[in-house]
Amino acid sequence: GGRRFSEGTSADREIQRTLMELLNQMDGFDSLGQVKMIMATNRPDTLDPALLRPGRLDRKIEIPLPNxxxxxxxxxxxxxxxxxxxxxxxxxxxxxxxxxxxxxxxxxxxxxxxxxxxxxxxxxxxxx
Missing domain, CATH: 1.10.8.60 (Helicase, Ruva Protein; domain 3)
Structure with a gap:
């Protein structure tokens, strides 16, 4: 985790801090708490692997590119x-x-x- 903070511009560091806070919040949810999170991106190749770790997101729904x-x-x-x-x-x-x-x-x-x-x-x- 700490390596992420030492690289990049101040904007990059702010993005990383935001991601770390999101991950901390997600990890703190009670599995019976009925909290639902919906996330969307058109750039899945840029997602931080920590976000995709098992147990963080239960379902991945892919919408293909338009024909x-x-x-x-x-x-x-x-x-x-x-x-x-x-x-x-x-x-x-x-x-x-x-x-x-x-x-x-x-x-x-x-x-x-x-x-x-x-x-x-x-x-x-x-x-x-």
Whole structure:
């Protein structure tokens, strides 16, 4: 446990302190106390192994990445409020996003908006 605190920036140390407190609280729960915890991440590869130790989390429910049709629908939802000029080929964007989840698709829209702002435009175009 102590090794975690000696590495990284102050933000990293704060994250580690928060994790350690969460683990302490989880370990202190009475098994009959009816306490339910729900956790979610879109980055399971970054989870601290201490969090995944047996007895800490009873069930792991994995939701797969969206398929192409679902990604198209998600992309359109996030692109809807954005001002656009010309045709946007959502299908072409979706074909480039095999490993994307909903948050990634939202970020695509956010980044397109930032590209438009840097170009001093009030609308997004396909190239963004």
């Amino acid at each position: 192409e049709q679902a990604r198209l629908e998600i992309l359109k939802i996030h692109a809807n409020p954005i001002a656009k000029h010309g045709e946007i080929d959502y299908e072409a964007i979706v074909k480039l996003s095999d490993t994307f989840n909903g948050a990634d698709l939202r970020n695509v829209c956010t980044e397109a908006g930032l590209v438009a702002i840097r170009a001093e435009r009030e609308y997004v175009i396909q190239e963004d």
